[in-house]
Each structure stands twice: as structure tokens, then as C-alpha cells.
Amino acid sequence: MIYPVIMAGGSGSRLWPLSRKLYPKQFLPLHGDSTMLQETITRLNGVQAKSPVVISNEEHRFIVAEQLHQLGDLGTIILEPDGRNTAPAVALAALTLKHTEGDDALMLVLAADHVIQDQSAFHRAIEQAxxxxxxxxxxxxGIVPTGPETGYGYIRSGDAMGExxxxxxxxxxxxxxxxxxxxxSGKYYWNSGMFMFTAGQYLSELxxxxxxxLAACEASMADVSHDLxxxxxDKDEFLKCPDDSIDYAVMEKTERAVVIPLDAGWNDVGSWSALWEVNEKDQHGNVTRGDVMxxxxxxxxxNSEEKLVAVVGLDNIIVVETKDAVLVADQNRVQDVKxxxxxxxSQGRSEYLHHRYVYRPWGKYDSIDNGSRHQVKRITVKPGAKLSVQMHHHRAEHWIVVSGTAKVTNGDKTFLVTENExxxxxxxxxxxxxxxxxxxxxLIxxxxxxxxxxxxxxRFEDRYGRVES
Known part of the structure; x- marks a missing residue:
């Protein structure tokens, strides 16, 4: 049985303004109706695989949990106190699986933000591995190259081992x-950053x-806690861990590295031009999403998120509209979006950090309007969810219910507020x-x-563990 290990960190800054630091590209539906994280998991349908082990960070934990819940397959979510690159992240997963399943637990390490268009070819490569x-x-x-790409590292193949x-x-x-x-030469492949090995073998090579x-990861795993x-x-121990990738830490040094060629329509969607490449186009090579003419x-x-976007007489151009920003870029300059x-x-603007829509474990809110002494939000609370018991030192709030029913605690009183109240x-x-x-x-x-x-x-009480100790 295979244990998928999915690395769901990263900021995806080159896909701004859709991808933001607090809601990056792996949590967005960029290549279909599901998010990239969800597609990474459902792509394994038909493979003898267990529930995934997802490596995430504190900032994205509720997004990961919600998207896994939507699939009905929660698995295990390991939180990194701070990003230390892929070698430590995979070590945490390997130590977890070794503890529960033993040294022979077979790990399939995947990134949460890749596109693979030929699922059958992907499954065959997994079977070979x-x-x-x-x-x-x-x-x-190793991805069979389709051209002289300068944005990827390469792997040179050595002696054959079957396929x-x-x-x-x-x-x-x-x-x-x-x-x-x-x-x-026909001997080089793009480095995909996807791997398969047993937990014990990876830890041994590390x-x-x-x-x-390994020492820092073992120390950090010696005292784990389970929260929802x-x-x-252990944060203090993990922060002692060096920052290093699997390639540098292990794969470039080990004598047991093997590459399997993969020709499956792979793309790491690292830019808007890459996203244009993998999407279906009209007869003129245009890709449109949303209300577009x-x-x-x-x-x-x-790509239109909110408004009608019309383009006339443009060639080789990227246009992306969101609630709070618009990007217009030449396809040949999309790397400069970063x-x-x-x-x-550097200017301290919120647009790099989050969307107008901000997601919380209980739902989301949209900042509709703001001024020097006022702010208006549209708040959506999921059925059965509750915001923390809280107070504010500097602001008052007026809640108007638009649809549904709110159970409100206001001081020493608790009561229901319905539509138009x-x-x-x-x-x-x-x-x-x-x-x-x-x-x-x-509600507004x-x-x-x-x-x-x-x-x-x-915060005085919070069912999502956000009360400071």
C-alpha cells in the first residue's frame, strides 16, 4: 500500500493576483473545478493508496482541513512551525509513518500544485516505481522534456535498470x-520534485x-501534540533544523537514486504563461475563465473573478481580474510578476497577503468598504460553526442578518437574530x-x-484552538 505525502507549502507569488501569501495557488481551482490540492489527491484514484499525509504550515491549516473534508478523506495534517524546505518536511512525514506503519511504509511524495494531464501514464510510472x-x-x-526549458533543473540518466x-x-x-x-541528447529529464521510497530508507539516507x-526532526517529533x-x-526543536531540499540533502549524494521517465503532460504551473499552456484554448489560442469577451x-x-472583462486586439497578453486587483502582463514577462x-x-499593502475574501475555519468574510473610522464586511458562517467568544477595545459592531439565522451572545444575553433583523x-x-x-x-x-x-x-473561548495560552 502506498502512502501519499503531499507538500502543500509555498506562496505561488508568480500567480498573483489570484495566488496570495495567505491563500496560495495550491488551494485554488486553476486547472479545473477542484483545487490543485484536491486534484493531487483525486489523481490517485485507481492507485492502491492510503489517506494522504499533508505537510502544511500554521497559516494554511484550516484551508487544508476544509479542502480535505470536502473530499471526505482527511488523512493526517502535519504542521511545520516554519518552512525549512522539502528535506525536513518529508522527514516529518517519514518519522510519522515509521512510527505508525514501520520502516517499510511506501511513501509517494508529491507537490500540491502540479498539473498532470495524462493520469494513466502517471499511474504506470507509479507502478514501475x-x-x-x-x-x-x-x-x-524525471519529466520527458518537451523543449529547452531554462526554468527547471535537470536529471541526467545513467545505466538502465529496466524501464x-x-x-x-x-x-x-x-x-x-x-x-x-x-x-x-535524449539523456536528460526535467526534475519534477516527485519521489517514491520507503520511510526507513529515506531516514537512513538522511x-x-x-x-x-534528521536529529532536529526527531527531536521535534519527540513531543508532538494533536490539535483538532x-x-x-515541537517548535523550538524544529527551528534548529537546517533549510535544505531533498535534492541537496539526499538525492545528489546517495548512491541509490533512480529516475523513472514520465511523459504525462506534467506542468508545475509556475507562471501565468504555464497556466495558459495547460488550459484548453479556442481557435485563436485564447484561454478564458469567468465572464470574458x-x-x-x-x-x-x-481570467475574470468578479466583473465582465473585454479584450480587443491583444496578442500574447495575460489579463487577470480579482475583487481588489487587476494584472495585465506580456506573456514573455510573466516571471516579473514576483x-x-x-x-x-515592501509598501505594506494587503494585496500581497490576502484577497478581499478572507477565509476562516468558521467560514469567510469579504471587506466591502472601509474608511478612516468604519469598515463594512459581508460575513458567511458555515452551518454549525461559531466564531470565538471575544471582545474589542477600539471598535463597535452592528450585525444585520441577510439570510439564515444567527445565534448571538451580546454581553450576558444570548438570543436569535433572523433575516432583516x-x-x-x-x-x-x-x-x-x-x-x-x-x-x-x-450577514453584514x-x-x-x-x-x-x-x-x-x-479571545476568551474558541473551538478552533486560537485562544492564546
Missing amino acids: VPLAKAGELVTF AFKVGEFVEKPDLETAQSYVD KKHQPDI DFVRV VHESNNTYV SIVNELK STYIPVGVVHALENPGKVPLE EVQSGSYLGEDDIV
Whole structure:
């Protein structure tokens, strides 16, 4: 039986403005109706696989849990206190599986943000990897290159092992001329960052080549705690862990690295041009999502989240519209989107961090309007969910129910508020909001006061573990 290990970290800044730090690309439906994380899991349908082990961080934990719940397959969610690259992340998963399943637990390590269009070819490659991994090899999947790509690292194949090859060497991202020579030789593959090995073999090789990573991960796993759906490791011990990738820490040093060629329509969707490549196009090469009209344009990618977007006479252009930002870029310059994100971050602007829609474990809110002393939000609370029991030092709140029924605690009173009814929460009053019904609760919240920041929340009780000890 295979244990999928899915790495769901990363910020996906090159896909701004859809991808934001607090809601990055792996949690978005960029290539279908499901999110990329969900597609990574459902892509394994037909493979003899257990529930996934997902490696995430604190900021994204509730998004991961919600998306796994939607699939009806929660699995295990391990939280990294801070990102330390892929070698420590996989070590946490390997230590977890070794403890519960033993050294022979077969790990299939995947990224949560890849597109694989030929599922059958992917399954065949997995089947080829199983006996090799069981025999103690560390298997990586090398993508058969479709051209001289300079944005990927490469793997040179060595001696044949049936349909697989010993790894000759890993090479860094090349220049265009070198990349073309790699493709022409037929001996090089793109480095996909996907692997298969047993938990025991990975930990053994990690101990041999990077023992300080293993020691820090073992120390952090010595005192784990379970919080709702999450496994938390010892933060202080984990922060001692070096930052290193599987490639640098293990795969480039081990003598047991094997590569299996994979030709399955793989793409890591690292830019808007990559997303244009993997989506279905019209007769003029245009890709559209949402409410879009295109006239006399070619090879464009137009994505509308909220408004009608019309493009006229454009060639090779990316247009992405969200509630709070619009991106227009030349397809040949999409890697520079990261520079915009860095500038937004340096200016302290919220657009790099999150969308107007902000997701919480109880639901979400949309910031409709704000000024110097007021803010208006549209709040959606999931059935059965409850916001924390809290108070604010600087703001009052007025709640107007649009649909559904709210159970409100306002000071020492608890009562129901239904459609077209409202209640007022004065500054400093302890309050709570709950949806006792079977349908989503929608309400408008009008905040007023001298300070309206999200950090003006004092929590007294919280079913999602967000009360500070």
C-alpha cells in the first residue's frame, strides 16, 4: 500500500493576483473545478493508496482541513512551525509513518500544485516505481522534456535498470543553449520534485548525508501534540533544523537514486504563461475563465473573478481580474510578476497577503468598504460553526442578518437574530456569533471606531484552538 505525502507549502507569488501569501495557488481551482490540492489527491484514484499525509504550515491549516473534508478523506495534517524546505518536511512525514506503519511504509511524495494531464501514464510510472522503492532505491520521476526549458533543473540518466535508470547527476537550471543540448541528447529529464521510497530508507539516507536535519526532526517529533485535525511538532526543536531540499540533502549524494521517465503532460504551473499552456484554448489560442469577451485577440489568457472583462486586439497578453486587483502582463514577462508582489510587500499593502475574501475555519468574510473610522464586511458562517467568544477595545459592531439565522451572545444575553433583523455590539462587550441552522448564515457587519485592525480581538473561548495560552 502506498502512502501519499503531499507538500502543500509555498506562496505561488508568480500567480498573483489570484495566488496570495495567505491563500496560495495550491488551494485554488486553476486547472479545473477542484483545487490543485484536491486534484493531487483525486489523481490517485485507481492507485492502491492510503489517506494522504499533508505537510502544511500554521497559516494554511484550516484551508487544508476544509479542502480535505470536502473530499471526505482527511488523512493526517502535519504542521511545520516554519518552512525549512522539502528535506525536513518529508522527514516529518517519514518519522510519522515509521512510527505508525514501520520502516517499510511506501511513501509517494508529491507537490500540491502540479498539473498532470495524462493520469494513466502517471499511474504506470507509479507502478514501475513500487518494486524499485521496495528494494531500497530512492526513486524520482524525471519529466520527458518537451523543449529547452531554462526554468527547471535537470536529471541526467545513467545505466538502465529496466524501464528506469540510475541517476547520473542532478544539474542546475541551464542557459538556453545548454538546455537545448540536454534535450538533443535524449539523456536528460526535467526534475519534477516527485519521489517514491520507503520511510526507513529515506531516514537512513538522511542520517548518512545530513544527520543534523534528521536529529532536529526527531527531536521535534519527540513531543508532538494533536490539535483538532492537526499534528503539531515541537517548535523550538524544529527551528534548529537546517533549510535544505531533498535534492541537496539526499538525492545528489546517495548512491541509490533512480529516475523513472514520465511523459504525462506534467506542468508545475509556475507562471501565468504555464497556466495558459495547460488550459484548453479556442481557435485563436485564447484561454478564458469567468465572464470574458475576446475580440480579434490571439494567444491571450483572460481570467475574470468578479466583473465582465473585454479584450480587443491583444496578442500574447495575460489579463487577470480579482475583487481588489487587476494584472495585465506580456506573456514573455510573466516571471516579473514576483517583482510586483515584492513591491506590494515592501509598501505594506494587503494585496500581497490576502484577497478581499478572507477565509476562516468558521467560514469567510469579504471587506466591502472601509474608511478612516468604519469598515463594512459581508460575513458567511458555515452551518454549525461559531466564531470565538471575544471582545474589542477600539471598535463597535452592528450585525444585520441577510439570510439564515444567527445565534448571538451580546454581553450576558444570548438570543436569535433572523433575516432583516440586527443587533449592536458596543465597544468592550464580550460577544459571539454562531450559526445554529442547516444553511449558511449571511450577514453584514458594520464596524466603527478609532482602530479597526484584525489584531484588536481578545479571545476568551474558541473551538478552533486560537485562544492564546
